[in-house]
Amino acid sequence: MKREGPEPVHQIKHRRDGALRALIDAVPYIQTLGIGFDRRGDELTAVLSYSEMLVGNPMLPAIHGGATAAFLEVTAIIELGWSMIWEDVESGRLEPEAMTRGELPRLPKTIDFTVDYLRSGLPRDAYARARVNRSGRRYASVHVEAWQDNRSRLFAQATGHFLMPTRDE
Amino acid sequence: MTDRQMTIARQFIEAIPHARALGMELTAVGEGHAAISMPYDEKLIGDPATRVIHGGAVSALMDTCAGAAVMSHPENAGDTATIDLRIDYMRAAVPGQTIRARADCYHVTRTVAFVRAVAMDDDDDNPVAAATGAFTFSRTEAAT
Numbered sequence: 001m002k003r004e005g006p007e008p009v010h011q012i013k014h015r016r017d018g019a020l021r022a023l024i025d026a027v028p029y030i031q032t033l034g035i036g037f038d039r040r041g042d043e044l045t046a047v048l049s050y051s052e053m054l055v056g057n058p059m060l061p062a063i064h065g066g067a068t069a070a071f072l073e074v075t076a077i078i079e080l081g082w083s084m085i086w087e088d089v090e091s092g093r094l095e096p097e098a099m100t101r102g103e104l105p106r107l108p109k110t111i112d113f114t115v116d117y118l119r120s121g122l123p124r125d126a127y128a129r130a131r132v133n134r135s136g137r138r139y140a141s142v143h144v145e146a147w148q149d150n151r152s153r154l155f156a157q158a159t160g161h162f163l164m165p166t167r168d169e
Numbered sequence: 170m171t172d173r174q175m176t177i178a179r180q181f182i183e184a185i186p187h188a189r190a191l192g193m194e195l196t197a198v199g200e201g202h203a204a205i206s207m208p209y210d211e212k213l214i215g216d217p218a219t220r221v222i223h224g225g226a227v228s229a230l231m232d233t234c235a236g237a238a239v240m241s242h243p244e245n246a247g248d249t250a251t252i253d254l255r256i257d258y259m260r261a262a263v264p265g266q267t268i269r270a271r272a273d274c275y276h277v278t279r280t281v282a283f284v285r286a287v288a289m290d291d292d293d294d295n296p297v298a299a300a301t302g303a304f305t306f307s308r309t310e311a312a313t
Binding site for chain 1: 184185186187188189190191211212213214215216217218222223224225226228229230231232233236248250251252253254255256257258261
């Protein structure tokens with residue numbers, strides 16, 4: 001009996017990257033801030049490309065605390081949304097093409113979000129990764145860390161609670 | 170606001186590129202209080218299905234408003250930076266409506282300013298979001 005070979009790598013990448021892009025492209029505010037996502041398997045790293053519109057203190061200059069908060073919140077929501085759809089994308093129940101046409105899952109809603117500012121955000125790119133510490137049927141708790149030059153020297157971190165979308169919504 | 174206060178208020182926002190980019194307008198400031206409004210704009214949308222603006226945009230508004238309240242405190246001697254900010258989102262802002270934030274710097278020490286803020290849309294009785302934050306502060310010598 002001939003065994004079915006592994007799925008071709010380009011097909012896997014097309015599916016995963018397509019789904020991720022559809023998820024992100026649907027949110028105008030993510031484009032406004034200039035946030036992109038790098039993917040390694042299911043792991044996401046958010047990238048905030050530095051631009052002048054992110055500046056809060058032109059004298060230093062430093063990234064606006066509000067832009068940092070928004071960057072962390074976007075990272076948390078996309079991480080949650082991504083972990084929510086991952087299995088459906090992998091099984092083929094959710095197709096990137098259909099997602100691009102607007103058949104998107106509802107995103108989680110923020111209940112509260114607390115940001116710790118550890119250092120001033122320098123005028124250069126920033127990165128963030130989120131960890132879903134708990135994801136129940138209704139509520140999720142997510143922690144996010146952001147850094148610039150060194151992964152171990154965070155410039156901000158945040159914890160947020162989110163309301164998960166109901167399946168039939 | 171007097172003409173002079175209006176000028177200062179306008180310059181405050183114009184000096185902050187991110188506040189300008191999000192369309193914020195300082196409508197009142199002084200004595201540890203500030204009010205900033207942010208008109209609805211499609212570029213702020215966070216939920217494509219409902220066209221509700223992103224929580225992050227509300228955070229940016231609250232942070233700016235809280236910072237302005239700290240800066241305007243009579244005992245403030247210098248610049249300020251956010252130490253921490255917690256935002257509670259009570260409900261989705263109604264698409265199309267301007268968000269108005271009000272912040273109150275209710276206590277300062279020699280080094281820290283404590284601020285409360287609230288954000289509303291057209292419904293004054295049901296806030297969209299509330300925030301509490303701590304900011305760096307340097308108190309004028311005369312006040313100590």
